[in-house]
Amino acid sequence: MATVAFHGVTKLFPGGDKAAVDHLDLHIDDGEFLVLVGPSGCGKSTSLRMLAGLEDVDKGTIAIGGNDVTEFQPKDRDIAMVFQNYALYPHMTVGENMGFGLRIAGEDKAEIKRRVQDAARILDLTKFLDRKPKALSGGQRQRVAMGRAIVRKPQVFLMDEPLSNLDAKLRVQTRAQISALQRRLATTTVYVTHDQVEAMTMGDRVAVLKDGVLQQCDTPRRMYEHPNNVFVAGFIGSPAMNLLELPLVDGGVSFGGSVVPVPRAAIAGIGEHSVTLGVRPEDLAITTGSGLDVTIDVVEELGADAYVYGQADIHGRRQPIVVRADGRIPPKRGEVITLSYAAERTHLFSTVTGERLV
Numbered sequence: 001m002a003t004v005a006f007h008g009v010t011k012l013f014p015g016g017d018k019a020a021v022d023h024l025d026l027h028i029d030d031g032e033f034l035v036l037v038g039p040s041g042c043g044k045s046t047s048l049r050m051l052a053g054l055e056d057v058d059k060g061t062i063a064i065g066g067n068d069v070t071e072f073q074p075k076d077r078d079i080a081m082v083f084q085n086y087a088l089y090p091h092m093t094v095g096e097n098m099g100f101g102l103r104i105a106g107e108d109k110a111e112i113k114r115r116v117q118d119a120a121r122i123l124d125l126t127k128f129l130d131r132k133p134k135a136l137s138g139g140q141r142q143r144v145a146m147g148r149a150i151v152r153k154p155q156v157f158l159m160d161e162p163l164s165n166l167d168a169k170l171r172v173q174t175r176a177q178i179s180a181l182q183r184r185l186a187t188t189t190v191y192v193t194h195d196q197v198e199a200m201t202m203g204d205r206v207a208v209l210k211d212g213v214l215q216q217c218d219t220p221r222r223m224y225e226h227p228n229n230v231f232v233a234g235f236i237g238s239p240a241m242n243l244l245e246l247p248l249v250d251g252g253v254s255f256g257g258s259v260v261p262v263p264r265a266a267i268a269g270i271g272e273h274s275v276t277l278g279v280r281p282e283d284l285a286i287t288t289g290s291g292l293d294v295t296i297d298v299v300e301e302l303g304a305d306a307y308v309y310g311q312a313d314i315h316g317r318r319q320p321i322v323v324r325a326d327g328r329i330p331p332k333r334g335e336v337i338t339l340s341y342a343a344e345r346t347h348l349f350s351t352v353t354g355e356r357l358v
């Protein structure tokens, strides 16, 4: 087990107009499950590949267990990586695939057998040990790739979208299995995904990247409740947080008849005329009293919940809005509903910089 630290790590690809990874500073605790998440092209795979030693670092350093490994070969970093396509050897059996890394490292035959059998038991692969990968399902192949990583007993596991080739149901099951396995082994893990649900459900902490820049690194709950900027606010959570641009009047923004105060200190010196107010779909309530009138365009019924999408006239502008409603008594398309909210459940961001104000 080991800590992992990125210090000012930067990657510039030839021909790229900006850094693929830009001064990344990230400290991962011993035994922690850290998820790197962000949209396509944000630099998450490049960050992981630099940690693995598969990509050179242009600036900064990477340390594993306190040792600077920036110039180390991949094989000398004591890491094991699980790839998206599993990268299994088709001509080898499951057992040979799992033991391959140990064999290359010159490990004793009996020890390899013992470790492969242990891993197969943990991953429920014992009866497949003599099969070739082509005779396995996608989920079973995924487990073989995991098995190959865990038999090595590395200091750090690196996983690059390991669930993306599985169907939706299997992905949910496997994500729970990987989380449970990681907790049991307590091996420091860096996991890359573009799926914010995967990030939120698996990570002890989640690091959100955009355009090569780290936006926020926090526990899933903190990230959800206190996003640092509009990008994180919109990226984490589904459906996304409502983000409404509202004029600043008399030290506050008004919306649906109530006023959300904006502390003067938060905007001192930045000359804001408007503020972006964020409110999550579940923090809006349908009321019979006064509030914001919304004309419903679409109702998505999910069983317990329904997501209601509509338009509201806010300060003379039509703005889209989504609210979570009770799925047992969902409103109907074309209806006008009235929404209320609690000011303390809203988030305020600078309309200019996108940064959180309070």
Ligand code: ATP
Pocket: 013, 014, 016, 020, 038, 039, 040, 041, 042, 043, 044, 045, 046, 047, 194
């Ligand atoms: P995805 O989810 O699509 O894999 P990602 O977040 O993992 O995306 P990276 O693959 O790390 O993103 O890419 C980050 C940036 O670096 C992108 O703009 C990409 O085009 C660029 N890039 C990645 N690999 C190379 C390369 N070998 N040569 C040039 N540019 C590259």
